[in-house]
Amino acid sequence: MELFSKMIATALGVAVHQVNNTLSLLAGGATIPFISRYRKEATGGLDEVQIGEIKDRNDKLCELSKRKETILSTIDTQGKLTGELRTRIESCWDSTELEDIYLPYKPKRKTRAEAARQKGLEPLATLLMLQRENHLENRLGSFVKGEVKDEEDALKGARDIIAEQVSEDERARNQLRNQFSRQAVITSKVIKGKEEEAVKYRDYFDFSEPLTRCTSPRLLAIRRGESEGLLKVTISPDDNECSERLERMYVRSNNECGHQVAEAVRDAYKRLLKPSIETEFATLSKEKADAEAIRVFAENLRQLLLAPPLGQKRVMGIDPGYRTGCKVVCLDAQGTLLHNGTIYPQPPKSEDRLAGREITKLVKQYAIEAIAIGNGTASREPEQFVTSQSYNRELQVFVVSEDGASIYSASKTARDEFPNYDVTVRGAVSIGRRLMDPLAELVKIDAKSIGVGQYQHDVDQTLLKKSLDQTVESCVNLVGVNLNTASRHLLTYISGLGPTLAQNIVDYRTANGPFHSRKELMKVPRMGAKAFEQCAGFLRIPQSKNPLDNSAVHPESYPVVEHIAKDLDCTVGDLIKNKELRTKIDIKKYVSDTVGLPTLTDIMQELDKPGRDPRQQIQVFEFDKNVRTIDDLKEGMILPGIINNITNFGCFVDIGIKENGLVHVSRLCREFVSDPSTVVRIHQHVQVKVMTIDKERKRIQLTMILD
Numbered sequence: 020m021e022l023f024s025k026m027i028a029t030a031l032g033v034a035v036h037q038v039n040n041t042l043s044l045l046a047g048g049a050t051i052p053f054i055s056r057y058r059k060e061a062t063g064g065l066d067e068v069q070i071g072e073i074k075d076r077n078d079k080l081c082e083l084s085k086r087k088e089t090i091l092s093t094i095d096t097q098g099k100l101t102g103e104l105r106t107r108i109e110s111c112w113d114s115t116e117l118e119d120i121y122l123p124y125k126p127k128r129k130t131r132a133e134a135a136r137q138k139g140l141e142p143l144a145t146l147l148m149l150q151r152e153n154h155l156e157n158r159l160g161s162f163v164k165g166e167v168k169d170e171e172d173a174l175k176g177a178r179d180i181i182a183e184q185v186s187e188d189e190r191a192r193n194q195l196r197n198q199f200s201r202q203a204v205i206t207s208k209v210i211k212g213k214e215e216e217a218v219k220y221r222d223y224f225d226f227s228e229p230l231t232r233c234t235s236p237r238l239l240a241i242r243r244g245e246s247e248g249l250l251k252v253t254i255s256p257d258d259n260e261c262s263e264r265l266e267r268m269y270v271r272s273n274n275e276c277g278h279q280v281a282e283a284v285r286d287a288y289k290r291l292l293k294p295s296i297e298t299e300f301a302t303l304s305k306e307k308a309d310a311e312a313i314r315v316f317a318e319n320l321r322q323l324l325l326a327p328p329l330g331q332k333r334v335m336g337i338d339p340g341y342r343t344g345c346k347v348v349c350l351d352a353q354g355t356l357l358h359n360g361t362i363y364p365q366p367p368k369s370e371d372r373l374a375g376r377e378i379t380k381l382v383k384q385y386a387i388e389a390i391a392i393g394n395g396t397a398s399r400e401p402e403q404f405v406t407s408q409s410y411n412r413e414l415q416v417f418v419v420s421e422d423g424a425s426i427y428s429a430s431k432t433a434r435d436e437f438p439n440y441d442v443t444v445r446g447a448v449s450i451g452r453r454l455m456d457p458l459a460e461l462v463k464i465d466a467k468s469i470g471v472g473q474y475q476h477d478v479d480q481t482l483l484k485k486s487l488d489q490t491v492e493s494c495v496n497l498v499g500v501n502l503n504t505a506s507r508h509l510l511t512y513i514s515g516l517g518p519t520l521a522q523n524i525v526d527y528r529t530a531n532g533p534f535h536s537r538k539e540l541m542k543v544p545r546m547g548a549k550a551f552e553q554c555a556g557f558l559r560i561p562q563s564k565n566p567l568d569n570s571a572v573h574p575e576s577y578p579v580v581e582h583i584a585k586d587l588d589c590t591v592g593d594l595i596k597n598k599e600l601r602t603k604i605d606i607k608k609y610v611s612d613t614v615g616l617p618t619l620t621d622i623m624q625e626l627d628k629p630g631r632d633p634r635q636q637i638q639v640f641e642f643d644k645n646v647r648t649i650d651d652l653k654e655g656m657i658l659p660g661i662i663n664n665i666t667n668f669g670c671f672v673d674i675g676i677k678e679n680g681l682v683h684v685s686r687l688c689r690e691f692v693s694d695p696s697t698v699v700r701i702h703q704h705v706q707v708k709v710m711t712i713d714k715e716r717k718r719i720q721l722t723m724i725l726d
Contacts, residue, residue, distance in 0.1 A: 026112065027076045037063045041073050050514040051489070052496035053553050057573050059617035067493055083114055090117070094124045115299075119189045132183035135176030138166050143173060144180035147279045150272040155279075174279060181283035186291035191265055195256075195288075195296045198264065202256035203230040203300055207241045210251055217249035230254055230304055235311035235667055238304060239474040246477075254297050254304070262288045309478040311667065315696070316472030316483070317490045319665050322701035323471050324494040326457045327637035329417070332388040335381065336451025337405070338424075338443060339397040341365055347378070348447040349385040353504060354455055356437070357385055359444045364404045365397060375408050382410050390414060391454035393421040393446070399647050399675055415639050417454050420663060420702075422470030423461070424449045432463050432508065454637075458498055462491055463508045471664050471701060495557075497633060499571060502540075502558040503533040515553025520545060534560055537568050559630050566592050570629035572622055579614055580622060595626050640704050642675030649678055649714055656709040657725060662699050670699050672707055672721055680719035682707060687723050 024038040040061040055067045094100045111117045162173040209224040244250035270281045331352040338346040349358040362374035428445035452460040466487035467475050495512040510521035527543045537555050556573035584591050606619040643658050660672035671679040707721040
């Protein structure tokens with residue numbers, strides 16, 4: 020719809036044709052990664068975030084349009100749909116305003132006002148609202164009949180009608196919204212008798228703060244305490260001021276009618292308006308907090324998924340443990356399990372010599388090139404044990420995040436991969452594979468379980484899943500995958516595939532051997548032209564005869580590259596190998612109706628570094644050997660650490676003990692920082708100083724400002 024495109028373009032500050040083309044591509048089945056990478060001419064170079072925003076806004080406008088149809092139909096059925104009302108509803112694109120317009124017509128349960136109307140008291144309410152009758156007592160008697168017991172009962176019913184009218188008046192609701200926006204304070208108090216049970220919410224036992232200043236983590240913590248029945252939470256402006264403002268809107272005389280209207284307005288505020296607007300602001304503030312928490316979680320997940328890979332090396336994975344020992348697995352360069360066993364270098368068995376002989380034997384036997392040790396409980400001792408051994412080769416030792424490994428090891432995915440092994444073996448395999456390629460391994464785990472967010476169980480689960488799925492999809496397509504080694508789970512996130520086609524690719528590969536070209540994808544069952552178009556550019560075949568099959572150049576652009584090579588009297592392979600040849604190319608000569616400068620520029624970048632992995636190089640890290648528990652910490656210590664979570668208020672740092680330390684946003688650097696993710700990243704190696712240690716609450720305050 021052209022109207023939607025204009026509204027979206029205005030809101031996002033882009034051209035209408037960019038929005039139209041993007042929506043057309045989305046409607047045709049194109050994915051966001053495909054559009055942002057291969058349709059830059061159509062979108063004017065919009066990135067994934069902008070395309071996603073266009074899609075979300077269009078979806079919301081479509082939902083609002085359907086809601087308007089329902090509202091129009093409901094009011095029309097009541098026989099109350101005037102031409103003016105229809106025009107106003109059709110021209111309204113604000114959901115709050117739309118619901119305010121609809122409120123007086125909205126079917127509702129029997130209210131006090133409706134009961135009063137059925138008693139015939141609406142004329143009395145109208146009389147009171149006019150506020151012209153100076154001898155009200157002379158008029159009340161005519162309303163005392165039927166179910167109306169006496170004059171006070173009549174007045175009460177009339178006030179109920181007025182109160183409902185006030186509560187449904189757009190002017191009153193907007194006045195109150197304005198007051199809430201400027202003045203609302205969120206307050207939480209511990210429920211009497213629940214103090215001991217609610218100890219983790221101690222900071223919120225008697226808490227009060229302007230709603231506009233309540234951060235996402237604080238609001239979500241308060242709401243969690245409320246949902247657990249431990250805190251009572253309210254959002255309220257200045258009640259007296261709100262009530263007085265409403266009275267000034269409706270009370271126009273000082274006679275008895277005016278007094279009755281004033282009483283009705285106060286009742287409307289306390290009983291109907293305030294609870295309604297409080298609920299509205301509670302919902303809005305929760306949505307805002309959810310959106311911020313989800314944004315932070317998604318950004319952390321992106322950084323984790325794009326963590327540097329070790330690559331295809333022969334790896335030993337170790338899942339540490341005390342009583343049950345350390346589970347050891349050996350993997351080949353493709354991540355295939357070659358060996359598994361258990362060693363006991365720590366108490367209570369302390370078989371360190373036997374364990375040492377076993378480790379050195381396995382390193383030699385399987386030509387191990389690197390060792391990955393899980394960072395969970397009991398990880399420090401195995402790390403020191405492993406690094407103290409003598410090997411027949413150079414070895415790199417890494418401590419790897421275990422977050423979500425236990426979820427994976429007990430999952431159906433893990434059981435399908437390793438039906439003959441228990442959860443401990445699967446967990447150790449996952450640790451080893453995470454070192455080789457974090458992205459390929461982490462896609463097998465529900466993103467919520469990876470542990471780089473806060474309050475993930477308290478936010479809107481549908482929005483969280485959508486955001487995290489989009490993040491995983493974006494990362495997988497940014498990196499690209501090896502068509503001949505990628506798992507079904509990794510292939511599922513490739514543009515245009517999904518679970519069924521991903522499984523079909525794996526099945527075809529199993530039955531026919533490795534793919535030799537991208538064209539061969541068309542032989543996969545249910546792989547149509549559209550799916551091929553969407554996925555081909557993100558799939559790599561390193562051994563293909565056509566070197567472009569191992570690049571991000573889309574097959575639809577192969578003729579362009581071949582044309583360039585022909586003009587230079589060389590092969591495509593020569594173009595990739597010879598930088599001097601590429602300097603002779605004038606890409607403007609190859610602009611056509613279907614291929615523009617953005618695509619040609621991308622092609623040239625790919626020819627320069629075909630199939631380049633955008634991730635950084637992995638680095639070895641070592642914790643302070645003298646710090647193993649919180650008892651070893653002293654204020655003023657400077658320690659190496661790894662950032663393992665980022666929040667709005669700072670970042671958490673693994674310093675090699677069970678408890679993570681917090682670097683508050685104000686202690687990240689000397690300059691003011693509004694968003695911690697702009698100065699730190701997940702898995703970043705940092706130096707931190709210990710500021711305070713709270714052993715009782717297991718809290719460690721750190722700073723990255725060292726001098």
